[in-house]
Amino acid sequence: MKLLNEAKHLIKDNIRDYGMYIALIVIMVTFSILTDGLFMSARNISNLLDSAGYIAVLAVGVMLVIVIRHIDLSIGFLAGFLGAIAAILLMQVGLPVYIVIPIILILGLFAGSITGFLVAKIGIPAFVATLAGWLIYRGAILLATEKTGTIIVNNDAFNAIGNGYIPALMVINGAHLLTLIVGAMAIIFYIYSTISNRRNKVKYNFEVVSKEIFILQLFFVSAIIGYISWILASYNGLSWTVIIMLFVVMVYHFITTKTVVGRHIYAVGSNPEAAHLSGINVSKITFLVFGSMGMLSALSGILFTSRLQSATTTAGTLFELDAIAAAFVGGVSAAGGVGKVTGAVIGALVMATLTNGMNLMGVGIAPQYIIRGGVLALAVIFDVFTRKQRA
Amino acid sequence: MSEYILEMKQITKEFTGVKALSNVNFKVKKGEIHFLVGENGAGKSTLMKILSGVYPYGSYEGDIVFNGKVQQFNKISDSVDTGIVIIYQELALFPDLPVYENIFIGNEVNHSGVLDFNKTIVESKKLLNKVNLKINPETLIKDLGVGKQQLVEIAKALSKDVKLLILDEPTAALNEDDSENLLQLLRELKKQGITCIMISHKLKEVTSIADKATVIRDGEAICTLDASKGEINEAAIIKNMVGREIDDIYPKRERKSFGDKIIELTNWTAYDPQLGRNVSKDIDLHVRKGEIVGIAGLMGSGRTELALSIFGNSKSYKIQGDLFVDGRPVNFKHTSQAIKAGIAYVTEDRKGDGLFLLQDIKNNITASNLMGISSNGMINENEEIKVADHYKNSLGIKASSLQQLVGNLSGGNQQKVSLGKWLFVGPKLLILDEPTRGIDVGAKFEIYSVMNELIEQGMSIMMISSELGEVLGMSDRIYVMAEGKIKGELSSEEADQEKIMQLATQ
Structure with a gap:
């Protein structure tokens, strides 16, 4: 009984953090029931994660842009354009993959820095600067694909990024061994880091949850990681897209929570004047965040082009809005200063899950848009209400 | 009628x-x-x-x-x-x-x-x-x-x-x-x-x-x-x-002889392009080691602008004149350079441009000196907690934990967090702008005591204040400002409320 009470309090106090996890689980369970378990099939989950990849990567970047009180509308077509450049470099120039990918990422960084320059140094509102970028990159895609139309990419190494899986090493009873090993390592890492984190908190008399709840939490999260690894292992294993996505999340999560730069980003977002008076270089941070956004757009473009195995004239259409929606579903605050990397990724997963589930059920495209819009509105309403509650 | x-x-x-x-x-x-x-x-x-x-x-x-x-x-x-x-x-x-x-x-x-x-x-x-x-x-x-x-x-x-x-x-x-x-x-x-x-x-x-x-x-x-x-x-x-007397709400401090000039301004003029006028004009002032210098004057007399112009706000102001720190001429292009040179500015508007209200006490205290608790750009969280805990105890910040959001603290405790944030930078000169505005008497006394302690440790303080009692009670020397200019300099012995008011309303 005491345990139940504590759990209740915990959820109530942290509803903002737990809200989207709960929402994601509810949505997944609902779809599983409605599709007679088809949704939770190994093949579908694998497919779902792959299809979320290129938006999730953008969502992480744009979340940071929103945290520092700006916006970036150019990212969709920038991704599409850089994807087309990647295809041209691979197919028409004939460069090898290991050279093309760094070139594209650097081009993205450069494009993002231009936006950063316009916003931070010239002082153009980000909305306008990136709207200009939206138009320019859209034109640029058309220009790049003008002669050839859709550029088919038949480079196996490149296409593996969006469609391939990590090697199994060995298959045991139809299960993908390396995936299971990765899953097991993730669980061990998770348990180790949360325990050491808790120890630290106890040492400094910070509030921690009771031992029972803590063990329950460990068990629950481990079970989820284990279950997903198991599902993926019983199909083709972890895809390269998921590996890349996890890598981006880990790197960005680390930067935002553990480094000086990350702290400065949130400081600039929560109060730019105070940040300036604290000796933080606001325009440098703005530069950096837009630069990272450009690089992630490039990565998103690579993921998308590779997944389609071709660069199309319309690649990147509406990506920016999907990414922004994902960031908001993931709890980023339009007022700045608040937002998490994990939140943005979960937001992208929620949106991808909705699309995927409704596709499985044969819901038409019109209701799909309306439902996704409704979920976005609900997420923000939820956010506003929980914030008021705490204030 | x-x-x-x-x-x-x-x-x-x-x-x-x-x-x-x-x-x-x-x-x-x-x-x-x-x-x-x-x-x-x-x-x-x-x-x-x-x-x-x-x-x-x-x-x-x-x-x-x-x-x-x-x-x-x-x-x-x-x-x-x-x-x-x-x-x-x-x-x-x-x-x-x-x-x-x-x-x-x-x-x-x-x-x-x-x-x-x-x-x-x-x-x-x-x-x-x-x-x-x-x-x-x-x-x-x-x-x-x-x-x-x-x-x-x-x-x-x-x-x-x-x-x-x-x-x-x-x-x-x-x-x-x-x-x-x-x-x-x-x-x-x-x-x-x-x-x-x-x-x-x-x-x-x-x-x-x-x-x-x-x-x-x-x-x-x-x-x-x-x-x-x-x-x-x-x-x-x-x-x-x-009309009123200075009550003994100002803790006593032993006034010793002062050291060398920590900071000196000569012919300092700051032009604000947005307002289209000089916010500070021909200012000469200095602060010596171990001294509390009060800057008195009425609102709008240019005291905050003076502080901001010293604190490396070259973006907002066009500066003429010279600034010496420890006798060496300096020219700050950004607030971070002023901080590095040992100057800290505690703003008058702690909610508006001082604190990160949505972040916790710990993050606020270390915000100006994250380098002091990190290596290779990575924050050492244990070190951070130790630092924050130190200032929480030494300044007497009343809060349930270091994780409490600063926005939920009382004015006095917010001001202490502000102080802690700047003390962690380890400045030579602390510029306090209206340090006790909107704070109850008890918290005021605590802040005055902290100021005295800092002076004991050899820091210097420049205190901007509209409260005459505070200026008279705490300062070793007082400059009175009006219309962006220094209208007079008074030693603590010769200063009284009438004299300051006369200079400030000239």
């Missing part, structure tokens, strides 16, 4: 437990120019906000009798409808709209919702004539100087058939000529039967045109001086304004 156009009776107003006004009686006769004078925070503006309906009926105790009737203003437009118009120091004009639209904004000349521009312009011309402003009504507000903008505000008030005009420090931002113009206009309006209440810190204005002057001190109306009885003179006003 009574000879008074306005009587405010037994007005009491509380802000969450603090009495801003207690039992204030304030009477104004028809057709007189009546000044309200008092120190910053004495309650003048609060009284006028009650009169104009900013604080609605029911949020205060007492009665407002205007034109013989008890009034119950629920919103600003209620007071405007009865003929009371207030003009704030911060003008409420739209810079990108022409003069005539500004005059009739919210009161547009129209025929069933369609604007009549011609009539608006004709009417505007008439009103502009009344205030002696010879300009084309189609001029944009942003193309006018502050003095003329002030007159447009008055024309706007006249358009509303004003009976009682309230001016809140109308001349604070004006130069001599514009001020004289305005005063002349007020004399003329008086002849037309318009009553005027004016808040001003410039005692010369009071002595030159006031019929009456009511002195407010610590939320009470002390006295009303009458010009016709010859009671209005600077000495009488100042005496009534300051």
Whole structure:
């Protein structure tokens, strides 16, 4: 009984953090029931994660842009354009993959820095600067694909990024061994880091949850990681897209929570004047965040082009809005200063899950848009209400 | 009918437990120019906000009798409808709209919702004539100087058939000529039967045109001086304004001899391109090691701007003159360089530009010196907690834990977090801007004690304060500022409230 009470309090106090996890689980369970378990099939989950990849990567970047009180509308077509450049470099120039990918990422960084320059140094509102970028990159895609139309990419190494899986090493009873090993390592890492984190908190008399709840939490999260690894292992294993996505999340999560730069980003977002008076270089941070956004757009473009195995004239259409929606579903605050990397990724997963589930059920495209819009509105309403509650 | 156009009776107003006004009686006769004078925070503006309906009926105790009737203003437009118009120091004009639209904004000349521009312009011309402003009504507000903008505000008030005009420090931002113009206009309006209440810190204005002057001190109306009885003179006003003794709310500190000059400014002039004027002019000052230097002056005298111009805000100001830190000339391009050189600035507006309200105590304390707790750009969280814990204990920050959001702390504790944040930088010179504004007496004492401790440890402090008691109680030496200039320097022995007020109101 005491345990139940504590759990209740915990959820109530942290509803903002737990809200989207709960929402994601509810949505997944609902779809599983409605599709007679088809949704939770190994093949579908694998497919779902792959299809979320290129938006999730953008969502992480744009979340940071929103945290520092700006916006970036150019990212969709920038991704599409850089994807087309990647295809041209691979197919028409004939460069090898290991050279093309760094070139594209650097081009993205450069494009993002231009936006950063316009916003931070010239002082153009980000909305306008990136709207200009939206138009320019859209034109640029058309220009790049003008002669050839859709550029088919038949480079196996490149296409593996969006469609391939990590090697199994060995298959045991139809299960993908390396995936299971990765899953097991993730669980061990998770348990180790949360325990050491808790120890630290106890040492400094910070509030921690009771031992029972803590063990329950460990068990629950481990079970989820284990279950997903198991599902993926019983199909083709972890895809390269998921590996890349996890890598981006880990790197960005680390930067935002553990480094000086990350702290400065949130400081600039929560109060730019105070940040300036604290000796933080606001325009440098703005530069950096837009630069990272450009690089992630490039990565998103690579993921998308590779997944389609071709660069199309319309690649990147509406990506920016999907990414922004994902960031908001993931709890980023339009007022700045608040937002998490994990939140943005979960937001992208929620949106991808909705699309995927409704596709499985044969819901038409019109209701799909309306439902996704409704979920976005609900997420923000939820956010506003929980914030008021705490204030 | 009574000879008074306005009587405010037994007005009491509380802000969450603090009495801003207690039992204030304030009477104004028809057709007189009546000044309200008092120190910053004495309650003048609060009284006028009650009169104009900013604080609605029911949020205060007492009665407002205007034109013989008890009034119950629920919103600003209620007071405007009865003929009371207030003009704030911060003008409420739209810079990108022409003069005539500004005059009739919210009161547009129209025929069933369609604007009549011609009539608006004709009417505007008439009103502009009344205030002696010879300009084309189609001029944009942003193309006018502050003095003329002030007159447009008055024309706007006249358009509303004003009976009682309230001016809140109308001349604070004006130069001599514009001020004289305005005063002349007020004399003329008086002849037309318009009553005027004016808040001003410039005692010369009071002595030159006031019929009456009511002195407010610590939320009470002390006295009303009458010009016709010859009671209005600077000495009488100042005496009534300051009136109180310095209580022993200032902890004693042993005053030792001071060390070398930590910081020195010579011929320091800061130009603000946004305002289009010099906010600091020809300033020479220095602070020595182990010294508390008070910067006194009234609001708008350029003290904060001076501090910001020292603190590496080259983006906002164009600087002329020299700044020496430890005897070496320096030129800060960014606040981070000033911090590195050992200067810390604790802002007067801790919520607006001092703290990160949505972040916890720990993050706020380390915000200015993250390098001090990190290696290779990675934050050492254990170290961070130790640091934050140290300042929480040594400054006596009262909070449930280091993870409490700063936005949820009381003013005094927020100020301590601000202090902690800057102490962690390890500065040589701490610039405190209004260190105890909005803080209760207990917390004030604690902050003064911390200041004394820091001096013991060899730090220097430059304290900007509008509270005379604080300046006198804490400083070793005092500079008095007015209109961006240093009007005088006083040692702690020779300084008293009258002398400071005299310099500040020059």
